[in-house]
Amino acid sequence: MKKIVLLRHGESVWNKENRFTGWTDVDLTEKGVEEATKAGDLLKEKGFKFDKAYTSYLKRAVKTLNCVLDRMDQDWIPVEKSWRLNEKHYGSLQGLNKSETAEKYGDEQVLIWRRSYDIAPQPLKEDDPRNPRFELRYKDVPDSELPRTESLKDTVERILPYWKEVIFPSLETSDEILVAAHGNSLRGIIKYLKNIPDDEIVHLNLPTAVPYVFEFDDNMNLVNDYFLGDPEEIKKLMDAVANQGKKDKK
Numbered sequence: 001m002k003k004i005v006l007l008r009h010g011e012s013v014w015n016k017e018n019r020f021t022g023w024t025d026v027d028l029t030e031k032g033v034e035e036a037t038k039a040g041d042l043l044k045e046k047g048f049k050f051d052k053a054y055t056s057y058l059k060r061a062v063k064t065l066n067c068v069l070d071r072m073d074q075d076w077i078p079v080e081k082s083w084r085l086n087e088k089h090y091g092s093l094q095g096l097n098k099s100e101t102a103e104k105y106g107d108e109q110v111l112i113w114r115r116s117y118d119i120a121p122q123p124l125k126e127d128d129p130r131n132p133r134f135e136l137r138y139k140d141v142p143d144s145e146l147p148r149t150e151s152l153k154d155t156v157e158r159i160l161p162y163w164k165e166v167i168f169p170s171l172e173t174s175d176e177i178l179v180a181a182h183g184n185s186l187r188g189i190i191k192y193l194k195n196i197p198d199d200e201i202v203h204l205n206l207p208t209a210v211p212y213v214f215e216f217d218d219n220m221n222l223v224n225d226y227f228l229g230d231p232e233e234i235k236k237l238m239d240a241v242a243n244q245g246k247k248d249k250k
């Protein structure tokens with residue numbers, strides 16, 4: 001059975017501060033490193049041996065991946081980074097506290113910005129220093145492809161070419177692949193893999209650093225998917241992520 005494991009990064013500094021992050025390149029917290037360590041130990045214990053790994057251009061995902069591979073003694077495997085695996089761009093919400101934003105605009109509006117399929121927050125202004133066009137790391141990406149904000153739909157549209165042309169085909173010559181990325185970029189991939197309807201994807205909240213395994217048969221059809229870990233604990237973590245966008249969560 002071929003396997004792809006999707007892994008959201010461990011807790012970041014802005015997860016801890018409950019701020020919209022998107023393409024902001026924040027680091028892991030100490031707890032985030034612990035979570036990544038735990039994920040690596042669990043994957044090792046379950047006998048995973050990755051042939052290849054993919055991650056984004058953002059350090060919270062890169063460092064989570066490095067930590068996981070180190071725990072598994074698999075630091076040596078080929079790793080490819082792509083901007084296409086970056087988090088959903090959160091536009092002008094980036095940096096704002098999620099609960100304070102919910103106090104100002106209401107829980108429902110924040111839920112739409114966080115989880116709806118095709119509604120994007122207000123874009124960054126062209127001259128905003130956070131505009132990705134000013135960043136060296138994106139110098140090879142055509143400006144027309146660099147977002148100033150994104151809906152999940154936009155995120156899926158920029159990930160899919162990379163998924164279909166690079167990640168998924170690499171499964172033909174590999175048995176196990178690890179993808180370390182972000183809450184929403186992974187929600188986009190999961191929506192595509194499991195054919196989740198637009199209105200149902202609102203309910204999917206990924207916890208930090210919990211490995212999500214996808215199994216494929218010889219014809220590359222998805223046959224099974226499951227999280228590694230205690231289901232009750234994972235459900236609690238998912239609910240906590242959902243609650244981050246509510247007024248009374250500070």
Ligand SMILES: O=C(O)[C@@H](CO)OP(=O)(O)O
Pocket residue numbers: 015019020021022023087090098114183184241244245
């Ligand atoms: O802020 C973000 O970039 C994401 C992931 O941390 O948050 P949310 O869960 O609100 O989509």
